Amino acid sequence: MAITPTIDALIEKNPKLRGGRPIIAGTGTQVRTVAGLYKLGLIAEEIATQLPHLNLAQIYAALTYYHLHTAEIEADIEADSEENLKRLSNNS
Numbered sequence: 001m002a003i004t005p006t007i008d009a010l011i012e013k014n015p016k017l018r019g020g021r022p023i024i025a026g027t028g029t030q031v032r033t034v035a036g037l038y039k040l041g042l043i044a045e046e047i048a049t050q051l052p053h054l055n056l057a058q059i060y061a062a063l064t065y066y067h068l069h070t071a072e073i074e075a076d077i078e079a080d081s082e083e084n085l086k087r088l089s090n091n092s
Contacts, residue, residue, distance in 0.1 A: 010061035021076060022065055024058045032080075034062035035073050 012025045022031040029051060037047045044059045051059070066073050 007061050007064060010058055011065045022069070022073075024054060024062055027053060027058070029054060029058075029062075031062045031065050032073050032077050034059055035066040036077065038063055038066070 010025055011022050011031065013020055013022050017023060018028065018030055023029060024031070024034075034047060034051070034054075037050055042050065044056055044063065047059050048054060048056055054062075
């Protein structure tokens with residue numbers, strides 16, 4: 001009998017990887033990266049052309065995680081944006 005991966009196996013959170021942010025298993029790609037492209041209006045197939053190292057199952061898993069944990073991902077995106085603004089203002 002073949003082992004079939006589940007959605008739980010496609011997304012991982014490891015404190016030693018990407019600061020514990022959720023990533024697509026086996027890649028360094030963060031869920032928030034996929035969510036950001038989705039929020040720009042791209043559909044899964046278009047995201048696949050932007051991130052060709054990911055397959056559609058991985059993209060849909062990231063989108064599913066995003067929709068199940070929207071507050072977590074949005075807070076992460078916001079915190080990162082604020083940190084980038086601080087860095088930019090300190091470099092001026």
